[in-house]
Amino acid sequence: MRIPSLSNLRFWPQLALWFQGGAAPGQGDVVISHRRVYIVPSRLGLYFGGTLAILLVGSINYALSLGFALTFLLAGMGLAAMVQTTRNLARLMVRVGRSEPVFAGDAARFRLEFANPGVHDRPEILVRHQSSGAQQTIDIAPADAAEAVLAVPADRRGWLPLGRVMLETRFPVGLFRAWSYAEPDSRCLVYPRPEASALPPLAPSDRAGGIRAHAQGSDDFSGLRGYQPSDSPRHVAWKSVARSDTLHPGSDDMLTKQFAGDAVAELWLDLGDLPASLGLETRLSRLTGWVLAAERAGAIYGLRLPGLRLEPGRGDAQRAACLEALALYQAP
Amino acid sequence: MSQADAVPATPRPIGWREFALLLAGLLIVTAPHALNAPWWLILLTVTLYVWRAAALWNRSLLPSRWILIVIVVLGTAGIWLEFRAIFGRLPGVMLLFMFSGLKLLESRDQRDAAAVVFLTWFLAITNFLYTQSIPTALGMCAAVATSIAALVTSAAPRRAPRANLRTAALLLGQAIPAALVLFLLFPRIQGPLWGLPQDSFAGVTGLSDTMAPGSLSQLSLSDAIAFRVEFKGQTPRRRVMYWRGPVLTDFDGRAWRLGYPNFAELEPPATGTSVAYTVLLEQHNRNWLFALERAASLPENARHLEDGQIVSLIPVRTRMRYEMVSKIEAEPRPAELRRVLERARRLPQDFNPRARALAEGWRAGAANDTEVLGRAIEHFRRERLQYTLEPALLGRDSVDEFLFVTREGFCEHFSSAFVFLMRAAGVPARVVTGYQGGDTNPVDGAYTVRQSDAHAWTEVYIGGNGWVRVDPTALSVPGRVDAGLARAVAVGDTLPLLLRPELEWLRTLRYNWEAMAHQWNLLVLGYNPDRQRELLSFFGIKDADWRDLASSLLALLGAFVLGLFAWMLRHMVRPDPVQVAWNEFCGKLGARGVPRSPHEGPRDYSERAARNLPAAGEPIRTIAELYITLRYGRHAAAEKVVELRQRVRELEFG
Numbered sequence: 001m002r003i004p005s006l007s008n009l010r011f012w013p014q015l016a017l018w019f020q021g022g023a024a025p026g027q028g029d030v031v032i033s034h035r036r037v038y039i040v041p042s043r044l045g046l047y048f049g050g051t052l053a054i055l056l057v058g059s060i061n062y063a064l065s066l067g068f069a070l071t072f073l074l075a076g077m078g079l080a081a082m083v084q085t086t087r088n089l090a091r092l093m094v095r096v097g098r099s100e101p102v103f104a105g106d107a108a109r110f111r112l113e114f115a116n117p118g119v120h121d122r123p124e125i126l127v128r129h130q131s132s133g134a135q136q137t138i139d140i141a142p143a144d145a146a147e148a149v150l151a152v153p154a155d156r157r158g159w160l161p162l163g164r165v166m167l168e169t170r171f172p173v174g175l176f177r178a179w180s181y182a183e184p185d186s187r188c189l190v191y192p193r194p195e196a197s198a199l200p201p202l203a204p205s206d207r208a209g210g211i212r213a214h215a216q217g218s219d220d221f222s223g224l225r226g227y228q229p230s231d232s233p234r235h236v237a238w239k240s241v242a243r244s245d246t247l248h249p250g251s252d253d254m255l256t257k258q259f260a261g262d263a264v265a266e267l268w269l270d271l272g273d274l275p276a277s278l279g280l281e282t283r284l285s286r287l288t289g290w291v292l293a294a295e296r297a298g299a300i301y302g303l304r305l306p307g308l309r310l311e312p313g314r315g316d317a318q319r320a321a322c323l324e325a326l327a328l329y330q331a332p
Numbered sequence: 333m334s335q336a337d338a339v340p341a342t343p344r345p346i347g348w349r350e351f352a353l354l355l356a357g358l359l360i361v362t363a364p365h366a367l368n369a370p371w372w373l374i375l376l377t378v379t380l381y382v383w384r385a386a387a388l389w390n391r392s393l394l395p396s397r398w399i400l401i402v403i404v405v406l407g408t409a410g411i412w413l414e415f416r417a418i419f420g421r422l423p424g425v426m427l428l429f430m431f432s433g434l435k436l437l438e439s440r441d442q443r444d445a446a447a448v449v450f451l452t453w454f455l456a457i458t459n460f461l462y463t464q465s466i467p468t469a470l471g472m473c474a475a476v477a478t479s480i481a482a483l484v485t486s487a488a489p490r491r492a493p494r495a496n497l498r499t500a501a502l503l504l505g506q507a508i509p510a511a512l513v514l515f516l517l518f519p520r521i522q523g524p525l526w527g528l529p530q531d532s533f534a535g536v537t538g539l540s541d542t543m544a545p546g547s548l549s550q551l552s553l554s555d556a557i558a559f560r561v562e563f564k565g566q567t568p569r570r571r572v573m574y575w576r577g578p579v580l581t582d583f584d585g586r587a588w589r590l591g592y593p594n595f596a597e598l599e600p601p602a603t604g605t606s607v608a609y610t611v612l613l614e615q616h617n618r619n620w621l622f623a624l625e626r627a628a629s630l631p632e633n634a635r636h637l638e639d640g641q642i643v644s645l646i647p648v649r650t651r652m653r654y655e656m657v658s659k660i661e662a663e664p665r666p667a668e669l670r671r672v673l674e675r676a677r678r679l680p681q682d683f684n685p686r687a688r689a690l691a692e693g694w695r696a697g698a699a700n701d702t703e704v705l706g707r708a709i710e711h712f713r714r715e716r717l718q719y720t721l722e723p724a725l726l727g728r729d730s731v732d733e734f735l736f737v738t739r740e741g742f743c744e745h746f747s748s749a750f751v752f753l754m755r756a757a758g759v760p761a762r763v764v765t766g767y768q769g770g771d772t773n774p775v776d777g778a779y780t781v782r783q784s785d786a787h788a789w790t791e792v793y794i795g796g797n798g799w800v801r802v803d804p805t806a807l808s809v810p811g812r813v814d815a816g817l818a819r820a821v822a823v824g825d826t827l828p829l830l831l832r833p834e835l836e837w838l839r840t841l842r843y844n845w846e847a848m849a850h851q852w853n854l855l856v857l858g859y860n861p862d863r864q865r866e867l868l869s870f871f872g873i874k875d876a877d878w879r880d881l882a883s884s885l886l887a888l889l890g891a892f893v894l895g896l897f898a899w900m901l902r903h904m905v906r907p908d909p910v911q912v913a914w915n916e917f918c919g920k921l922g923a924r925g926v927p928r929s930p931h932e933g934p935r936d937y938s939e940r941a942a943r944n945l946p947a948a949g950e951p952i953r954t955i956a957e958l959y960i961t962l963r964y965g966r967h968a969a970a971e972k973v974v975e976l977r978q979r980v981r982e983l984e985f986g
């Protein structure tokens with residue numbers, strides 16, 4: 001319902017703006033324009049209308065002046081409620097918060113901040129993710145903001161865009177249902193689903209996928225790393241195994257004591273080492289599992305993908321870089 | 333929309349606060365009905381309320397559907413036994429009364445709470461069937477406010493109760509302008525739409541179509557207002573204030589009845605002092621209207637009868653307002669139909685032999701009707717019959733007993749005896765009932781006529797002269813007409829409370845209250861299709877039909893909603909016009925393939941854009957400079973903002 005003549009108003013820009021629904025949103029933020037707030041009577045509102053009709057007919061039939069007055073007072077209340085319900089959403093500002101990367105199969109937790117620019121509180125706003133149905137009800141104090149966290153299932157690796165979010169409210173009397181849509185520019189990085197598998201066995205070569213062993217000591221204990229089938233049972237950290245629930249070789253819970261000298265071992269994780277018959281996704285999953293295991297083991301590891309080479313390193317930054325590369329490699 | 337509808341409304345159980353508000357609303361609207369309810373029904377409904385309150389503590393107490401059905405069946409049967417009806421006003425209201433308890437008891441979640449609120453509104457409106465006074469209106473307003481607070485509480489149960497109450501008050505406050513517009517402009521239809529139950533208008537006091545000894549004296553104990561009058565000029569003297577009502581022509585020996593005359597076109601009186609006034613007549617469920625003698629005009633939808641009575645074409649079921657002009661002390665109209673005169677001479681045989689003998693004596697000694705009348709008047713003056721509100725009971729020959737035995741009575745005795753005597757002497761005569769006198773309310777100057785001013789007098793037909801008013805009560809007790817009832821009755825008689833001289837303060841209070849109630853009646857309760865037309869013609873819309881009303885109504889309501897919306901959004905941060913223009917500028921450039929990257933500042937961006945779009949290079953740089961000045965400069969001149977907006981709008985790429 002754009003009114004072209006009004007958008008050309010020169011002398012009353014405020015009014016023109018108002019009809020246009022306010023300012024265009026800034027970068028990243030979305031403002032719910034009041035022109036994009038839709039409103040219909042709820043089921044309760046339809047019953048309300050029916051009640052008013054009966055009250056009106058009764059007032060006419062018995063010529064009850066005060067009956068008319070009561071009916072019209074309620075009708076006026078309905079109109080005011082309609083405006084207030086719309087107001088509960090109008091000019092709401094949606095800011096995109098940071099969403100931490102997740103592994104495929106988990107739920108991406110999108111954080112959205114809803115800022116209330118008005119002087120009235122905005123209670124009972126239902127934030128609902130269109131495609132997954134994840135929802136949360138928030139109340140926003142005047143000139144304040146509230147955060148909604150939408151747990152959206154992340155099924156595939158790569159970037160997961162948030163997509164459409166519906167805001168709905170029935171405040172203040174439940175007679176009307178107002179809703180609006182926002183498509184905030186938010187996305188969440190989804191790593192491949194990690195496959196729980198053992199790190200590749202030690203290989204004497206310096207080919208990727210092996211551990212280059214410069215020295216092997218067994219005297220100075222320096223830490224723990226993930227168990228590998230080739231590890232001597234004497235080096236397994238049995239105390240730590242006893243604390244965990246599972247006991248089978250290759251599980252993440254089984255750790256091997258590391259001794260000085262292991263620290264210099266460099267682990268190359270290479271997509272090319274895995275047989276192509278496994279399929280890309282499975283191979284990426286396995287590499288993801290290896291990255292996690294290597295990081296946990298405190299190993300120095302590097303990642304090689306066709307056309308991409310991440311130099312060995314360790315720590316959160318290395319882990320994140322590797323996982324991101326795996327997530328986005330030929331991302332679907 | 334269908335997708336949006338799929339959001340499940342999670343049912344929220346009713347909490348304490350919500351319940352308290354629901355119960356308070358119900359108690360306000362049902363309390364007046366409890367006065368009419370049988371004791372067992374009150375007990376049952378209160379039990380249901382208490383049961384629901386107890387169930388808030390212990391959920392398991394909520395009854396099963398079967399128990400509810402049993403209560404419904406038993407309660408309905410009980411109401412039928414009590415009133416022998418289910419439909420009709422009183423039984424219907426009693427059913428609603430019972431259902432209020434049942435619905436409250438079975439309420440579990442938000443939706444049920446709304447149903448209870450709707451029921452509260454139904455019960456509120458049924459109170460207006462009995463009274464539409466100011467206190468009732470205030471009470472029902474309180475009930476509506478409470479129920480809306482309950483609705484808000486049930487929609488936002490986690491919110492602070494105080495905030496919810498404030499929201500409810502705000503809703504009601506904002507509703508008032510729209511309600512006013514609707515009240516004034518909603519096309520009014522004169523009801524009823526269908527046949528009303530028999531008991532719809534029961535229990536209204538007022539004159540009746542028969543007059544037997546004792547009927548008027550009963551009425552004279554009532555302080556209720558019969559009608560109120562606003563005189564356009566001077567208020568006439570009290571002794572000429574004869575408000576003419578039903579004319580009783582037929583006598584069966586005991587009671588006087590209406591003569592059922594035909595409609596007639598009566599000439600307005602040629603002489604007399606003109607008095608213009610407005611009558612606000614209380615509902616009395618009969619057709620007759622009251623006017624000062626003698627009426628010179630007719631209200632809308634009213635006709636004259638042959639006996640000079642004015643009747644409305646529809647019964648006065650609601651308070652009615654009409655304009656009148658009367659001529660005080662007008663010359664009577666000499667001509668009269670033979671049929672009417674014939675009927676005004678009829679008397680049943682073998683009643684009141686002594687009175688008959690007295691009248692025949694007058695006749696024998698008189699040359700004409702005028703002399704007979706003179707003798708009768710003289711008789712009443714001389715006899716000094718007593719005026720009392722508590723007359724002795726009379727037997728079969730009531731006129732004889734009044735004139736010769738008890739010698740005391742009320743106006744119906746005086747008028748009945750006088751007409752009997754005149755008819756026995758062969759002179760046409762009839763009883764006229766109505767009101768005599770009234771009092772001026774010192775607060776608003778309106779003239780109030782009460783049921784206690786009910787009066788009966790007579791008219792006698794003198795050939796060549798016409799119908800002449802004779803008030804036999806005034807002949808015997810002159811004070812009745814000059815000073816009112818209180819002065820006329822013997823000391824010790826029970827007077828209506830407000831006529832007692834010692835209660836001056838109470839009278840003052842009453843005057844104030846009645847003045848307020850009068851305005852209420854006129855402006856609020858008396859607002860009907862006619863007033864609506866008057867209002868619109870005041871605003872220049874002549875002969876408004878429902879289309880005019882509907883269109884002005886919709887226009888005003890639309891303006892109301894838009895205005896309210898703008899007012900509610902006024903507190904929101906206003907979009908910065910400079911930023912709006914800049915965003916529009918970025919949008920335009922983006923559409924030409926040069927979108928702004930998030931890291932780019934305005935100067936870098938405009939420089940890049942100007943290089944990419946050389947045709948518009950100069951305007952792009954100018955806009956960027958303007959923006960930078962407005963955004964980061966010290967002074968933001970208004971005309972610069974306008975210039976920026978204009979330049980952005982006019983930006984072309986060649």
